[in-house]
Amino acid sequence: MSLNHQDQVNLLQDILNNHLEDCCGSVSEYEQVERLIQSLLANQSVPQEMEPLLHDIYSYSQTGKNSSDLDQHINAHQDQLSQWVHVINTLS
Numbered sequence: 001m002s003l004n005h006q007d008q009v010n011l012l013q014d015i016l017n018n019h020l021e022d023c024c025g026s027v028s029e030y031e032q033v034e035r036l037i038q039s040l041l042a043n044q045s046v047p048q049e050m051e052p053l054l055h056d057i058y059s060y061s062q063t064g065k066n067s068s069d070l071d072q073h074i075n076a077h078q079d080q081l082s083q084w085v086h087v088i089n090t091l092s
Helices: 005-022 027-042 048-065 070-076 078-091
Strands: none
Touching: 005 027, 005 078, 027 048, 048 070, 048 078, 070 078
């Protein structure tokens, strides 16, 4: 069963929300975020205004998965995570 774009956005939001609230994450979560964003960017149903946000989150994910301290990376991006979750709420 494949996920539609709204399911993918919801999953992305859940992962970001977990990072925001738990202040911890895993390499596999970052990799999943990257796959979700690649799929969303390829989907014509995703609103255009969401693209810059997706690119920012993708960069966050790439930097995070290569970080020597995942939790510190998440802590350093708390403001962005909060903003991203808020924007996703308003756009989806």
